[in-house]
Amino acid sequence: MLNKYLISNSGPRETTVALKNSSLVVLTKPTKQEIQDVCQAFDLNKFTFQYHSSPEEVSRFHQTASKVLNSPFLLVIYDFITSFNHIENQLAPSVIVFDDNHLIICTDSEEICEKVIRSNYTDLKTILFNYLLQCQYKVMRTLIGYKKQIDELDNAARQGFNNKRLRELTTLTRKLVFFEHTMNDQASTIASFVKSKFCQQVSTETCQELAVQQRRLTKTIHIFRDLLESISSLFTAMMDSNLNSLMKFLDSAGLVIAVAALVTGFMGMNVGGLPWKDDFYGFWIILAVALILSLLVAYILRRKQYIK
Numbered sequence: 001m002l003n004k005y006l007i008s009n010s011g012p013r014e015t016t017v018a019l020k021n022s023s024l025v026v027l028t029k030p031t032k033q034e035i036q037d038v039c040q041a042f043d044l045n046k047f048t049f050q051y052h053s054s055p056e057e058v059s060r061f062h063q064t065a066s067k068v069l070n071s072p073f074l075l076v077i078y079d080f081i082t083s084f085n086h087i088e089n090q091l092a093p094s095v096i097v098f099d100d101n102h103l104i105i106c107t108d109s110e111e112i113c114e115k116v117i118r119s120n121y122t123d124l125k126t127i128l129f130n131y132l133l134q135c136q137y138k139v140m141r142t143l144i145g146y147k148k149q150i151d152e153l154d155n156a157a158r159q160g161f162n163n164k165r166l167r168e169l170t171t172l173t174r175k176l177v178f179f180e181h182t183m184n185d186q187a188s189t190i191a192s193f194v195k196s197k198f199c200q201q202v203s204t205e206t207c208q209e210l211a212v213q214q215r216r217l218t219k220t221i222h223i224f225r226d227l228l229e230s231i232s233s234l235f236t237a238m239m240d241s242n243l244n245s246l247m248k249f250l251d252s253a254g255l256v257i258a259v260a261a262l263v264t265g266f267m268g269m270n271v272g273g274l275p276w277k278d279d280f281y282g283f284w285i286i287l288a289v290a291l292i293l294s295l296l297v298a299y300i301l302r303r304k305q306y307i308k
Helices: 032-041 111-118 124-159 163-194 204-267 282-303
Strands: 002-008 011-014 024-028 060-063 073-080 091-098 103-107
Touching: 002 032, 011 111, 024 032, 024 111, 032 103, 060 163, 073 124, 073 163, 091 124, 091 163, 103 111, 103 124, 111 124, 124 163, 124 204, 163 204, 204 282
Parallel strands: 024 103
Antiparallel strands: 002 011, 002 024, 060 073, 073 091, 091 103
8 A cells, every 4th residue: 555645734645746745655554556656756776676575685785876855775673563473574674765755665564654644743863763663662561571471481381391381382482483583683773873974863872772672673683582592401401311310210120120131031942950840839939039029129210210
């Protein structure tokens, strides 16, 4: 969807003027034709918005070429779309092209764009910074929502483990891997942006808020990733411990059985001179000897805590 706006004293107002005469252009889930129209109207490279809905897009900030805009900048940051199921689609890039008099936003996320449109901000710089902060706040709210899952996994890991919890751990780790790499890229982008000449015209407090919020995001992601790694290590250690205990028990059981097998094996040799060979109770005597020796070995192993 392509919407055009002019900035009035009461905020953005939709307009029907030509694209290049619009102050604010918002592309939400745009078609190829709409992207082509915007690129032609503002003389932008046709690949500017190519990855607007792709996880392969990277966060970046640099100047771009245009004969219509006055030394425009290209900024790519990330928003979060809760309605999607997969993290690849949930982390949605917002491609932003702007100069002093124009602002073009291309994204698959409608929520923050609607907030910007309903705002009463009367200049594009304020709209741009508000949009960037809203994207950061939304990502932070999503991350804070993961904290409950991390706590549940931590409690489950201390009590035991099962396949369900291991699958949940893998899924959450996968999400945070996407977050970590995306926000690491975005951190350097925001740092470059707040140091640019464009931001010199904006209040220091606003720039600091943007930079600090990005640092909070990066720190939160790294903390959560470390917590998941500790939980994963605990799961692994518990599985190794259980496996070791099982193998120790099986080895001990095998040793006990081997003692009985050794006795019966010797007594089963088909040679002369074997005790109780002709005794009526010979079988029961040999069985009793094998049982006594096996119980003795089992008692010794239990005293040494090889059998639990």
